[in-house]
Amino acid sequence: MKYTYKFKIDVPTFRKALYFNAFARNRAQLGFVAAAWAGAAVLAGLDLFGRLELTNVVQICYIVVLLSMPLLIFSCERGWREYRDSGLQERERSVSVSEDWVKFCISGDADSDKVEWHNISAIFELFDEFVIYRDADQMVVLPKSVISNEEMLVLRSLFIRKLGRSYKLRASVPEVACIKA
Secondary structure: OEEEEEEOOOHHHHHHHHHHHHHHOOOOHHHHHHHHHHHHHHHHHHHHOOOOOOOHHHHHHHHHHHHHHHHHHHHHHHHHHHHHHHOHHHOOEEEEEEOOEEEEEEOOOOOOOOEEHHHOOEEEEOOOEEEEEOOOOOEEEEEHHHOOHHHHHHHHHHHHHHHHHHEEEOOOOOHHHHOOO
16 A cells, blocks of 8 residues: 655745644643733733843743743744745655555655654644654645545545554544544
């Protein structure tokens, strides 16, 4: 069994993947970042308006936390602008999946080696795509629009079988589609 999918990643899809990576890869990540930022904003407001007297160390901490959110957003925005301006969205990509390996390729680049399943860090299933992590820094987006319904069931069960807990469902998928093979 081998499935090969050819596709292009448009700019909005790439941007969505960047934000997912920065804010939602771990379930509680966005909540924690938002709560920390809101707490820091409250502390800064109380400190600036004289309602609370804080030490220099605490002031430095809330300043660092307040700066973190805009820096994360800036990083995502810079990443998608670089992608948009690079012309990479026009290049065809392919992902090949077999029982033993996964292979990634971008037209015009050298073929990647076949990556064995134990070297895949995680796969997240979102509503419109799979986000495949080769490691903590390298992700590949596989749009669901290029996968037939029959192959979707086979791929999903293969991902579950090969990755176990490293396959993460972050979309509403019928329970029958998640049956382990």
